Amino acid sequence: MYPFFYRPSHLTLNGPWGLSSTEQYYKQTERLWDRWRVSTVNSDYSVCPSYPSAVIVPREVDDDKLIRSARFRQGGRFPVLSYCHHRNGMVIMRSSQPLTGANKKRCKEDELLLQAVIDGSELGYIIDLRSAQQAQQARMTGGGFESKSFYSHWKRIHRHHERGKIVQESLIKLVEACSDPSHSVDRWLSKLENSKWLSHVHSALSTAGLVVECVERDGHSVLVHGSEGTDNTLLVSSLAQLILDPASRTVTGFLCLLEREWIQAGHPFQQRCAHSAYSHARLKQECPIFLLLLDCVWQVWRQFPLALEFSEALLLRLAQEVYASNYGTFLCNSEQERCAAGVKENTHCLFQSLLRPDIEEQYLNPLYEPTDLAIWPSVHPQSLQLWTGLFLRWTEYAQNMEEAREEVWSIVKEHHEQAGPDRTNNTLSTHCDTLTPFENLMDELTIL
């Protein structure tokens, strides 16, 4: 494949590949040290082929228990830590569905593992990304859900999310609708509605908001899973982190988040992003979940234009790279496959190259002003918009937006010149004060 031959003169293969690892994340997160540990039970990828070699689990659960729990979860994806909230130590876990099957099997070790997660606190939430009915049906094919009687301290909430083929078809329909400017307004709106793409954006953001509400406002830990735990699960857990965690809103932080939650966590990029919207080959595995994530991030940026360090340009670049790239970052379906193919040794890392100062500059948000607060997006249909920058990228419409973007830069640069960067930051920060915690309360999502 091309990334194996791509050898630009300014890059060398000897540099570090990737931005962080499980171990590094653990080291940086002091809150974890007490009750959590890094387990290398999967170092040969035998316990879970799609997991990375190292995962973070509760300290009191030993590797044997993990192996047993893995046998009880689809694809071996036992519950692992995805994020630890810096303010209250609550965590977001993710996994795949438990294999309870038709006769309600149980697994003591899996129950213990989850019990250890909440450790004495009264309640945790399981956000199941399927409707209750779908979860019931999954039992017929060997899957299932955590029953109340065996996981007594966990409350299960079902949120229906479309997956696979349906999301792929949405994308195809949307792109088709966008490519014909001769439609009447009615026809356009009906096609937009019919594509259901914005509905997927809506559900992803509102479930992420729900997770954040559990963690930040109510102070409970959360386990997120759907069926396989490689698609919507990652979508929701990474969006929740973006909303919660100021560190994931910087360029580096965001790329690290993508690396941890998508690349290392085993989103099957090669299967999902092989053909984009124009292929009519009915590929069973194709699904633009990652594009959906980028769209959701764009929506968050629209609503909090000062809160993200990166700009729309970075999202657009990623949307392009995930389908066609010179770099090895989005190759293969899991860390195991990347190791076997020698991706790290023989290709360049996209994220590393995006972070080179001269490159990074074009992806910065000139108005960035960090805020410590959670940035709860509004999920009203009125507040969500079509991502014109991506879907109408090649129209005259987008050119005018480009002009506006340049003007934003020039205004900020002019200010820099006149006042110096420190003062610009001051000016920007006075604008963030309006973001009070009170305003951030999200009324629409009520869980109790």
Added chain:
Amino acid sequence: MEHIRMPKVENVRLLVRSSSRRTQVGTLYLTATHTIFVGKGSEDRNELWVLHSLVCNVVKHKASQSGYPLLIICKNFQVIQFIIPQESDCHDVYISLSRLSRPEKYEELYCFSFNPSVDKAEREHSWDFLDLKAEYSRMGLPNKLWHVTPINREYRVCDTYPADLFVPKSVTLPVIVGSSKFRSRGRFPTLSYYCKENHTTICRSSQPLSGFSARCLEDEQMLQAIMKSNPGSRFMYVVDTRPKLNAMANRAAGKGYENEDNYCNIKFQFIGIENIHVMRNSQQKLIEVSALRSPSMGEFLTGLENSDWLRHIKSIMEAGLFISKAVAEEGVSVLVHCSDGWDRTAQVCSVASVLLDPYYRTLKGLMVLIEKDWVSFGHMFSHRCGHLIGEAKEVSPVIDQFLECVWQLMEQFPCAFEYNEKFLISIHNHIYSCHYGNFICNSQKERKDLCIKEKTHSMWLHLWEKKLDFMNPLFKPDQSQNQGLLRPSTAPYCFKYWRRLYNRFDRELHPRQSELDCLMTVKEETQQLEEELALYEQKMAVLDKERAKTLYMQKGVLDSKQALWSLPLDTSLANTPQDYIGGAPNVFTLQQGERERAELCLFGDQTKSSDADNSDQESGVADFSSHSSGEESLPSEDSVKDPDSDETGPNRA
């Protein structure tokens, strides 16, 4: 006051629309002009004032456990829900408000009692702020082909037209009178916009009374004269903004449209914009969609589609685009009419003007445009906005649609407009609020008869004084694509739902951070700093003269000093040298260095920090303050640097 049955109710609860959980308890007051709610306890944001003239409807809902709900629906799309503990109180408030919000006479409107503390001269000044004569002369009128006709000075020929009207010089008074008799309501063809670059015009009128076969020589001469007043073109367009079917139906009533065979050199064109009744129903549906409580994405989009609202906006935009292209690109004059020539005609003419002329994309330009095409040409604001109790069938959001067309354009061309959407929303609010006299009555004549200018205040000056709130920081008037004709795309995806207007009062629906507000602050501050800088430059220019000689002698040393301070600086500061090119290079680099230092002196907040960057800058400050002895502190090995590389170095860094 006689309508107020219940001036005060205690323990009323105010519901926040989007969340049933958040309520506020307080006292409700009814005054002659406002409904006032004063919340108990909390210190700020607890007063709510609603003008009676903004109230569109008052609705009593079924009693709930907690009391008797009363809904106040406003013309600016605010919906307020109170819960009143006692049924009798609720009923009294309902009856009082129902009467108060439906004034029968103009004199009951708020603008007649609104009395800010300004004297007579200031009030007159507020009315003189906009001058239509000045606007016509800005367009280049009168000139050798067009002049003002005195014929309508007393509003005798057409009582819905303004007193001053521009017609071709070649038409005689009898022709005008003849033509006006052949047009609905006497609204003969007259000038709306003149393009001085190519002498093309947009004229407007009402429909001709042609029936199935009638013709009028004077009217034909009138059009001929308009066509001839544009020497560059051999024909003109006549645009009927109605759907063809509607226009045909009008023929049965003795009205209709121009027969191409009777008029020389006209090209006739229908543009199907629906009538006021269709538009009213459409907006009603749109408002229902906007008020849905937590709809799904599908429900919202389907509702938006079924309202047909954006389709209507698109048809108005397309009509405006057709006309503006005819004028700017083909150089062909256009006569626009609908039925009476005060609704769709006003919309289309003004949209075309915004597209054609950058002036109308400035704050004052938009004000003038509304004053000219809408107020002076007799758009029936009182009927269309329902200022007085009367025919509900006459109400229609015609001006809303114009404002929305401008908004849609602003969305497509973020750098082409001087104003922002707050400006449009403020105008919208005041059109309905009756706070100012501008939009009272249905014509200039009525306003004169009512002495509006003597008894009320004008809104335009008020908005102008608040103009800082209405500025678009991204406005780039000098950009070539923002000059001349705007060419919007009319692809369906370019028409969006205007959340800021229809969900104006649902705070949680809007972005929590505003990019434009932030940019505005940044921009204003830059401007302020530039001014301060200019002041310092002046002072320094004096000093420079004295020092220029010495500086040349110290050349090498100075260059190295330049290098010293500029190296550790942030790249964002680094492109300053480009902006100052134009002087003798050596004096120049120094000047620029001094500028930076001058700033550091002025805004010394960086000096607190002790890291490497700043300590260098600090030394720069010190150098500047004791300039002549500055060179002592310089390391000599740096002095070999090439002056050119010093200038470009930091740029590339």
